[in-house]
Amino acid sequence: MNKKRAFLFTLLVLILGLGAIAIYRFNFRKSIPEASLALQVKAVLTNNGCLACHASDAEKPFYSNFPVAGKLVQQDMRNGLRYIDLGKVCQELEAGKPVSEVNLAKIEQSMINESMPLTKYKMIHWGTSYNDAEKDVLTRWVKETRAFYYPNSLAAPEFAGEPLQPVPDSIPVDPRKVALGFKLYHDTRISADNTVSCATCHPLHKAGVDGLKTSKGIYDQIGGINAPTVYNAGLNMSQFWDGRAADLQAQAGGPPLDVLEMGSNWDEINGKLRADKEMVKEFASIYPEGINEHTITDAIAEFEKTLLTPNSRFDRYLKGDKNVLTADEIAGYHLFKKYNCATCHAGENIGGRSYEYMGIVADYFEHRGLPLHDNKDYGHFNVTQDSVDFQRFKTPTLRNVALTAPYLHDGSAQTLEAATEAMFTFQTGKEVSKEEIDKLVLFMKTLTGENPMMSYVHPGLE
Known part of the structure; x- marks a missing residue:
């Protein structure tokens, strides 16, 4: 008899639990509003809890005071805001202003990788992941925003929506x-x-x-x-x-x-x-x-x-020449996107379009072991005097990167391989194999372009 009661009690708890989950998910999942595409995107980001970690005014949840969970929550909120401020993105959407190429790429890639919200966030906040309708909204928005604000007619149709685009041959000059x-x-x-x-x-x-x-x-x-x-x-x-x-x-x-x-x-x-x-x-x-x-x-x-340095082998690939890159170089490009390199290094210049925090997941300057060099290590803070911009640096272009060693703002990375490894250590926290690093480097070597001045040696500078 006691076993039967225990079984019925367990079954009741299970039913009530499943019912609670169903009710939560039903109430939590708000429908996409009948509004402009920009406001629909804002709703998708808000409804899925993206601003919980990616907004400067995000409120800490009650469990942020718990001994173990609290530390993880604060770390995720810190790293999330270092990566992208979706609060500002929502303000831009509300005001009808263009969202940057870099933030477009970050939002797009988080959807492709299903990396946002974090798995541990979804375990507590059931239902906070993009459904098919929301993915469709985000996909259409990214495509339309790129085409309208960042048009580039040089890429072949199949590559028109890529986060990286070919460099123009020239711009008007006197x-x-x-x-x-x-x-x-x-x-x-x-x-x-x-x-x-x-x-x-x-x-x-x-x-x-x-x-x-x-x-x-x-x-x-x-x-x-x-x-x-x-x-x-x-x-x-x-x-x-x-x-x-x-x-x-x-x-x-x-x-x-x-x-x-x-x-x-x-x-x-x-x-x-x-x-x-x-x-x-x-x-x-x-x-x-x-x-x-x-x-x-x-x-x-x-x-x-x-x-400008157009006509790199990669640019020719984007323009439709399928035979100009090797299989390993193409694989390197896919890894470049998979590991979010193409988010900060986006657009025609493959960089130079945003200020990024140096050391999102690990403290670069502590690891370097040297005192901060006056204001050279302060980044965009020098301009804004806003603590949010402390140690945020303009992302360098990766065009011709195989020829521009040493790397990083302090010149501390002597090789392209070392610079790439540093990005995984301090920016993404992801573990990659030597084979993947090699393929990424092979891809970046395809970014060397052409300009007559690249062979000009001025007298005295030999």
């Missing part, structure tokens, strides 16, 4: 300014001691980098940060690792005044160039106002706009 900017780019008179030009740290025949951990300036002074490539820099959303320059012209005005780089000032630079009759004549033919800070930096920026 040929007269380009010619003048080329001269100024190689002119050492812009530095205080007449020894350093833009090309000193960014030689065109070396893929636009000097190959040093950190660059040398006047009087052989050592800078505190690795020199990024000048090639395709015009496709970046901003310039410098911390994004302190809005565009190429603003960037061109920085090094001449930096005490470690060129150590000069505009009165001195203008005076030197105005003493050159031919230079005065060339400026006057283009700029009625003559030689000054604005016209010098404008000409340099115009030249740098021409430093």
Whole structure:
């Protein structure tokens, strides 16, 4: 009799439990609203608990105070916000503003990998995973947003929706300014001691980098940060690792005044160039106002706009040439997407479109074992003074990456393999095999493009 009662009691508990789950799932799963596609996406993200970890104003759940669970919750919330702020994305959706290419790729890949919400979150919050209707909403939104805000007509139809797109062959420029900017780019008179030009740290025949951990300036002074490539820099959303320059012209005005780089000032630079009759004549033919800070930096920026590197083997693959890549290189590209590399390194420039936290899942700077280098290690915080941006750096382009060692903002990774391993250690926390690393590197080597300037060796820079 007691066994029968125990069985009936257990059965009742089971039925009630299953009923509770069914009621929870029914009530939890809100229907997609009859609204614009953007607002439907906002509803999908909100209804599935995505903002619980990916929003700056997310409230901690009651179990965040539990001894073991609490630590995991706080860690997941911290890492989630470091990766993407979906609170801001929802604000953009609400306001009808475009969501960045990078955030599009992150949301898309989380859906493909079924990595969001986390499994442990779904165990507590039943029903928080995308159903087919929600996946359809997200898929259509990503496709339409890319086509409308980030169009690229160069890819073959089957690759039109890829997170990576081909580099354009050129962008409109003024040929007269380009010619003048080329001269100024190689002119050492812009530095205080007449020894350093833009090309000193960014030689065109070396893929636009000097190959040093950190660059040398006047009087052989050592800078505190690795020199990024000048090639395709015009496709970046901003310039410098911390994004302190809005565009190429603003960037061109920085090094001449930096005490470690060129150590000069505009009165001195203008005076030197105005003493050159031919230079005065060339400026006057283009700029009625003559030689000054604005016209010098404008000409340099115009030249740098021409430093695109189209027609890499990967670009030709995206354009429809199926035979240009090997099977291992294609496999490397699939791994590049699978492991979320194509989220931060997205778009035409395969990078340069977002500020990413260095050390999402592990503390990079603690592991490095060196004190923070003044503000060079502070990242975008230098610009915003917002603690959220501390140690967030502009993602570097991966175009021509096989030619631009060493890597990372501090130049600490000497090889492409080491840089790739660092990304898995500090950014994703995923374990990968040597074979996978090798295939990823093979893929990245297909990103080397073409530009006539890549073979130009300026006298004195051999």
